[in-house]
Structures are given as structure tokens and as C-alpha cells.
Amino acid sequence: MTIRDGTAKKKVFPLFRPELAMIWVILGVCVVFAGMSRVFLQPSNIMEILRQCSTMAILVLGVTWVISLNEIDNAFPDIAACASMLTALFIRNGIVFELAALYAILLSTLFGALTSVLVIRFQFPSLIATIAVSGLAKALASAIGKGIPIPVPSTAGSVIYSIVWGKVFGIPVLFLVAVALYTVSYFIQEKTRFGQYVYAIGENSQAVQESGIKRKRVMAIVFIVAAMFAAIGGVLMMGVLQSGQPKMGTSFFLDGFTVVFLGAVVFKMGKANVAGTLLGAILLGILTNGLTLLGASYFMSQIIKGSLLIFGVSVVTMSKNKQRGKAGVLTYE
Amino acid sequence: MNKEKKGPISNELFTLLVFVILFLSVLAAFSMLNRNFFSVRNMLNILKHVSVIAIAALGLTFVIAVGHADISFYMTSCFSAMLMSWLIARGLSPLLCIAAGIAGGLVWGAFSGFVVGRYKLPDKISTIAIGSIAFGMAYLFSDGAFIYTNFTSSGITDLNNARLFGIPVPVLIMAALYLAAYVVMERSKYGRQFYSVGYNKKAAFFSGIGVDRVIVVAFVVCSAMAAVSTMITSAAQGNGNVKSGLTLLMPCFSAVYIGFAVFKKPSVIGTFLGAVFTAMIQNGFTLMSVPFYYSDMVVSGLLILAILFSRFELSSQLARRPKQQKEGR
Known part of the structure; x- marks a missing residue:
């Protein structure tokens, strides 16, 4: 699978291909942090990083496909917040932990269904539809607890607790769960028709429609799946924080998009893909952890994440422009 | 059937009529539920x-008109407000501080504009990134703490409290900006460029419009207006708060899109109507002491309804006159 761009392709040692640049960035960042902080490379810290980045990874798994569709989903952080509040509410009302989580995930997935109805049936721009849906989700999340968080009685012994805090051979279960989910999604993305349709729609929606594929159904599934993973992430986050947080969404917004767009730089130059997203989540986890260890303030990490996002987006755009090529004297684009 | 009876009334007028009826019924409902609603x-x-809301939404109208979306304005406006507050605390004259705040907005707007217009990066994601950088920078001034110093003594609160001929200053600022924007957007050759770019960039480019420049201008206007709006909020609250601009996102988008639904294009008057409608609903709910989250819910519901409404209009139009639909938008 090579992309012809007119120039003869130079033989590059496989490990130095631009598709894999991200892995080198991760290693480089690790070396820098290891040099600056002694705690960083200790196994317990590395496991902690893996545990922390897993929630984010699961949260944005579905958003990855929304971005590959060339659409956008602003609602995922607030859907996550809503799911966490719903779970906390159900638990407080005496429902078993696992069932509460299940109900919350199902209910929050309805937001995804609403988005897909708006985008597909009524042809809203996805930006506006998801801004509106996120407003609804945020308002509902606040309304459930009257604007304040709902604490949850100790969850020790439940399945969620063992997923969030448990370890197998020293590796956090949460990370293993994330890897398992990502492996399944990777096969769906690469080996099934559905995955290929997603990229085809992102490339040219009209052409896909004309070739008889049920474009609308694919798009609807993607939006619903995005909401579902956001809800799962929210429930896990509730397990981590031991409470339902109505405002947890604000911190996920930038992080989520940074992860997806950093991930788009790897493996499939310029297209969001699940394998890349996992790597992006790990890189962001390393950065967050390292910056915290070095005592960087909120604004520093905000600025660094914003710059990373811009960097990811520009690499993606430039590689796309390169593939497209230019023709004619006066061109726009 | 209903539509044929109306005959001479055009589709636009019909939509406007529906909007006015909706507006009046909301007004009536609020005044019945609360006696204080109609007090001076x-x-x-x-x-x-x-x-x-209207000032920030006006800026957003320009960006929507050129066919882009700006998700940075509410975060860059926090930077401007904090810059202004910080300078106030240093003891500079209020006018100078306001100018600095606007300048901050201009810089961030130019940054987004160049990134989106000149370098063709995808607008939504790039503006999220730039907005986050700006929001991070807003923390630089006081590490996120409120700035109170000099606020009452410097006279910056006059930006909100002062009156001219009995009319509050923010309202006058809004009126002036809207008048200017109306003249530019609807009555000048320059303003048509924004719509031209929004309809079709390639066509605009080949008819000799500097597409990149127009997009940059739109983003700059958007950020500057948002800066003005949040500085007014800061003046009203009597402190510099990092998060003071964060509530702008939803009302502004819903104002612009309600206007879009009424006039079938992003327009100055439409945005104004949308802003009045949104603000009125928020105020009405606050008066009835309904918690903020319910009014958020209503505003986002309103946003959905507004667009649904415009889609229904369009689809009924499509069904009636399938052949003449080409020029319409």
C-alpha cells in the first residue's frame, strides 16, 4: 500500500517511516521526562500512566470514527458526565452497581441516537447538532444532582471496582480492557465492510451514497457508538472518582480531540484510526503525568496540549494536500 | 392547503410571522407567570x-457567513477579559485597558483566521486548539484567581453601569455595532464578499475576491466582538474571572442559528432576533428562580427546534416546487 505522489519513493528503513513518527515522539518524551524526574520511570508510575490513559482512550474510541467520517462530535464529554451522574443516581437509589452502569450506558446512548436523527434525518451540520445535544446532556447531568456531584458509597467488591483498580500480573485491568476494546475495534475498522465504508464516507459521502451503500445507516451507527463509548468512559470515570461529576466534561473536551488528532498522524497518514488513537492517549497520559511530576501549572499543560493539537491537525492537513496534488494555473485550495 | 390560502405572502414573510407569534407567546407566558417580568x-x-449575547453572536455571524465555524471565540474572550482586568489592576486608564482587551481579541482572531483561511486547516478542530491555548494563557495573569484590584475605583464598572440619555452603555455599544454591521453586511459591496465566500469559495475566488483575506477578517471580527462582550460581563461582575466567557458558546450559536432559521441565511437582523429571544428565555427562567441547568436545557432545545423548523420549511418548499429550487439556499 503505497501512495504515489509523483516522486520516486525512497527506500526508508521501516522503523523510520513517517507513519511511525509518533512512536519515536513518545520515546523521546519519555527520555526527556526520565532525565528530569527520577520517579517517572519507576514501574508503579508507568502502570499508573497506563491506568490513567485508559479511561480517556475508551472515551474517545467512538469519536475516532466520527472524525474519520469527516464529521465532528462535541457532545462526548457531556455524555460521559451524564452517564457518570446517572450511574451515581441509580446506585444511590439502591440499584446494583453493574445494573446501574448498564442502565446509564443505555440511557446515555440515546443522546447518540438523537444526534444521528438530527444529522441524518434532518441534515443538521454535525457541529450544531452535537453542540445542542451536548447542551442537553450537560443540563441533564447538572439537573440530576441539582448542580453538585453525587458521591457513591464504596464500590469495593463490584465488577467495576475490580476493572478500575484491579491488576493482573502488575498490569492494570483497565488498560487490558482498553486494549481488548481497541483490538476488536481495530479488526472492525480494518477487516469488515463497515470499517471501510466509514473511510469511504469520509472521503466522498455522495459517491458512497450513489454506489448503493446504506450511508445513513453507517453514519447513524457511528454516532451511536461514539455516544456509547463516551458513556462507558463516563461510568469508568465515576469508578475512578467514586462520585458522579456533572462538570467532568470540560476537562475531556480538549484532551479528547488532541488524542484523536495526534492519533491521526500515525499509521494512516492523516486519517483518524483506532490504533493511532490508543497511541495518542498513551502519549497524552505520559505528558500529563510527566508535567504533573515536574510541577507544571494548569495553563502550561493547557498550552502544550493546544499546541500538540494544532501540530497534529497541520500534519494531517499537509499530508492530505500533498496527496491531492495541484493542477492548473489559478487554483484555490 | 394552508399555504395556498396565503397566496401573496412569501415564504420568508411566513417564517418571520411564525417567529413573531412564537416570540409574543413566550413573552405572554412569562408575563403571566411572573409579574415582575414587564417592569422597567x-x-x-x-x-x-x-x-x-448579541455582541458576541454578531461576530460569530460573520464567521458563519463565510461558511466556517469558530469554537475559539468564547475561550479567547476569557483571555481578553483577563488581560483587561490585569491592566486595570496595574492602574491603567479604563479606556486603554479596553483597547488592550480588544487588541488581544484581534490577535487571537488573526491567528485563527490565518490558520483556517490562509493555511486551510480544518476550522473546528484548529479553533478548539487555539481557543484552548488562549484559555491557558488567560491563567497567566493571576493563576486563575479572581482579580478585584482597582475595579471599583478605576471606573471600569461604568462600562456596564453608566447611562447615556437613560440607556445603559452596553445597549448603546450593541446598537452601534449592529448598525455598523448592518451597513457593512447588507448595504456595502464589501459585506457581500462574506456571503459570496460562504456560498462558494471557488466561485468567489475566480470572481476576484481575496477569499483568504475575507476569512481572516471574519475570524478577527468574531474574536474582537467576543472580547467586547466578555469585558462587559467582567465590568458587570466587578471582577476579572477566567471563566467569565465560558457561558457564551451555546447562546451565541443558538442566536445565530435562530436567525439562520428565520431568514434562511446568517444575517445581522436574524442574529439580533435570535439573541433577544435566547436572552429573554434565560432571563424569564432566572426570574422564576429556575436553576441554571434547566434554562440551558431549554436553550439547547430551542437550538434544535430552530434548525428543525428551518429544515421543515425547506423540505416543504422542495416538495412544492421541485424545479425552481436551484437558486434557493
């Missing part, structure tokens, strides 16, 4: 609230 004092409050 509350009307002035509503007007102030309208002006904050």
Missing part, C-alpha cells in the same frame, strides 16, 4: 443581558 427594571436587565 427587568426590561433594562434583559436589554443588558441581550447586549452581552
Whole structure:
């Protein structure tokens, strides 16, 4: 699978291909942090990083496909917040932990269904539809607890607790769960028709429609799946924080998009893909952890994440422009 | 059937009529539910609230008109407000501080504009990134703490409290900006460029419009207006708060898109109507002491309804006159 761009392709040692640049960035960042902080490379810290980045990874798994569709989903952080509040509410009302989580995930997935109805049936721009849906989700999340968080009685012994805090051979279960989910999604993305349709729609929606594929159904599934993973992430986050947080969404917004767009730089130059997203989540986890260890303030990490996002987006755009090529004297684009 | 009876009334007028009826019924509902709604004092409050939303939404109208979306304005406006507050605390004259705040908005707007217009990066994601950088920078001034110093003594609160001929200053600022924007957008050759770019960039480019430049201008206007709006909020609250601009996102988008639904294109008057409608609903709910999250819910529901409404209009139009639909938008 090579992309012809007119120039003869130079033989590059496989490990130095631009598709894999991200892995080198991760290693480089690790070396820098290891040099600056002694705690960083200790196994317990590395496991902690893996545990922390897993929630984010699961949260944005579905958003990855929304971005590959060339659409956008602003609602995922607030859907996550809503799911966490719903779970906390159900638990407080005496429902078993696992069932509460299940109900919350199902209910929050309805937001995804609403988005897909708006985008597909009524042809809203996805930006506006998801801004509106996120407003609804945020308002509902606040309304459930009257604007304040709902604490949850100790969850020790439940399945969620063992997923969030448990370890197998020293590796956090949460990370293993994330890897398992990502492996399944990777096969769906690469080996099934559905995955290929997603990229085809992102490339040219009209052409896909004309070739008889049920474009609308694919798009609807993607939006619903995005909401579902956001809800799962929210429930896990509730397990981590031991409470339902109505405002947890604000911190996920930038992080989520940074992860997806950093991930788009790897493996499939310029297209969001699940394998890349996992790597992006790990890189962001390393950065967050390292910056915290070095005592960087909120604004520093905000600025660094914003710059990373811009960097990811520009690499993606430039590689796309390169593939497209230019023709004619006066061109726009 | 209903539509044929109307005959001479055009589709636009019909939509406007529906909007006015909706507006009046909401007004009636609020005044019945709350006796204070129609008091002079509350009307002035509503007007102030309208002006904050309307000014920021006006800037957004330009960006939507060129066919882009800006998700940075509410975060860059926090930077501007904090810059202004910080300078106030240093003891500079209020006018200078306001100018600095606007300048901050201009810089961030130019940054987004160049990134989106000149370098063709995808607008939504790039503006999220730039907005986050700006929001991070806003923390630089005080590490996220409130800035109170000099606020009452410097006279910056006059930006909100002062009156000219009995009309609050924010309302006057809003009126002036809207008048200027109306003349530029609807009555000048220059303003048509924004719509031209929004309809079709390639066509605009080949008819000799500097597409990149127009997009940059739109983003700059958007950020500057948002800066003005959040500085008014800061003046009203009497402190510099990092998060003061964060509530702008939803009302502004819903104002612009309600206007879009009424006039079938992003327009100055439409945005104004949308802002009045949104602000009125928020105010009405606040008066009835309904918690903030329910009014958020209503505003986002309103946003959905507004667009649904415009889609229904369009689809009924499509069904009636399938052949003449080409020029319409």
C-alpha cells in the first residue's frame, strides 16, 4: 500500500517511516521526562500512566470514527458526565452497581441516537447538532444532582471496582480492557465492510451514497457508538472518582480531540484510526503525568496540549494536500 | 392547503410571522407567570443581558457567513477579559485597558483566521486548539484567581453601569455595532464578499475576491466582538474571572442559528432576533428562580427546534416546487 505522489519513493528503513513518527515522539518524551524526574520511570508510575490513559482512550474510541467520517462530535464529554451522574443516581437509589452502569450506558446512548436523527434525518451540520445535544446532556447531568456531584458509597467488591483498580500480573485491568476494546475495534475498522465504508464516507459521502451503500445507516451507527463509548468512559470515570461529576466534561473536551488528532498522524497518514488513537492517549497520559511530576501549572499543560493539537491537525492537513496534488494555473485550495 | 390560502405572502414573510407569534407567546407566558417580568427594571436587565449575547453572536455571524465555524471565540474572550482586568489592576486608564482587551481579541482572531483561511486547516478542530491555548494563557495573569484590584475605583464598572440619555452603555455599544454591521453586511459591496465566500469559495475566488483575506477578517471580527462582550460581563461582575466567557458558546450559536432559521441565511437582523429571544428565555427562567441547568436545557432545545423548523420549511418548499429550487439556499 503505497501512495504515489509523483516522486520516486525512497527506500526508508521501516522503523523510520513517517507513519511511525509518533512512536519515536513518545520515546523521546519519555527520555526527556526520565532525565528530569527520577520517579517517572519507576514501574508503579508507568502502570499508573497506563491506568490513567485508559479511561480517556475508551472515551474517545467512538469519536475516532466520527472524525474519520469527516464529521465532528462535541457532545462526548457531556455524555460521559451524564452517564457518570446517572450511574451515581441509580446506585444511590439502591440499584446494583453493574445494573446501574448498564442502565446509564443505555440511557446515555440515546443522546447518540438523537444526534444521528438530527444529522441524518434532518441534515443538521454535525457541529450544531452535537453542540445542542451536548447542551442537553450537560443540563441533564447538572439537573440530576441539582448542580453538585453525587458521591457513591464504596464500590469495593463490584465488577467495576475490580476493572478500575484491579491488576493482573502488575498490569492494570483497565488498560487490558482498553486494549481488548481497541483490538476488536481495530479488526472492525480494518477487516469488515463497515470499517471501510466509514473511510469511504469520509472521503466522498455522495459517491458512497450513489454506489448503493446504506450511508445513513453507517453514519447513524457511528454516532451511536461514539455516544456509547463516551458513556462507558463516563461510568469508568465515576469508578475512578467514586462520585458522579456533572462538570467532568470540560476537562475531556480538549484532551479528547488532541488524542484523536495526534492519533491521526500515525499509521494512516492523516486519517483518524483506532490504533493511532490508543497511541495518542498513551502519549497524552505520559505528558500529563510527566508535567504533573515536574510541577507544571494548569495553563502550561493547557498550552502544550493546544499546541500538540494544532501540530497534529497541520500534519494531517499537509499530508492530505500533498496527496491531492495541484493542477492548473489559478487554483484555490 | 394552508399555504395556498396565503397566496401573496412569501415564504420568508411566513417564517418571520411564525417567529413573531412564537416570540409574543413566550413573552405572554412569562408575563403571566411572573409579574415582575414587564417592569422597567427587568426590561433594562434583559436589554443588558441581550447586549452581552448579541455582541458576541454578531461576530460569530460573520464567521458563519463565510461558511466556517469558530469554537475559539468564547475561550479567547476569557483571555481578553483577563488581560483587561490585569491592566486595570496595574492602574491603567479604563479606556486603554479596553483597547488592550480588544487588541488581544484581534490577535487571537488573526491567528485563527490565518490558520483556517490562509493555511486551510480544518476550522473546528484548529479553533478548539487555539481557543484552548488562549484559555491557558488567560491563567497567566493571576493563576486563575479572581482579580478585584482597582475595579471599583478605576471606573471600569461604568462600562456596564453608566447611562447615556437613560440607556445603559452596553445597549448603546450593541446598537452601534449592529448598525455598523448592518451597513457593512447588507448595504456595502464589501459585506457581500462574506456571503459570496460562504456560498462558494471557488466561485468567489475566480470572481476576484481575496477569499483568504475575507476569512481572516471574519475570524478577527468574531474574536474582537467576543472580547467586547466578555469585558462587559467582567465590568458587570466587578471582577476579572477566567471563566467569565465560558457561558457564551451555546447562546451565541443558538442566536445565530435562530436567525439562520428565520431568514434562511446568517444575517445581522436574524442574529439580533435570535439573541433577544435566547436572552429573554434565560432571563424569564432566572426570574422564576429556575436553576441554571434547566434554562440551558431549554436553550439547547430551542437550538434544535430552530434548525428543525428551518429544515421543515425547506423540505416543504422542495416538495412544492421541485424545479425552481436551484437558486434557493
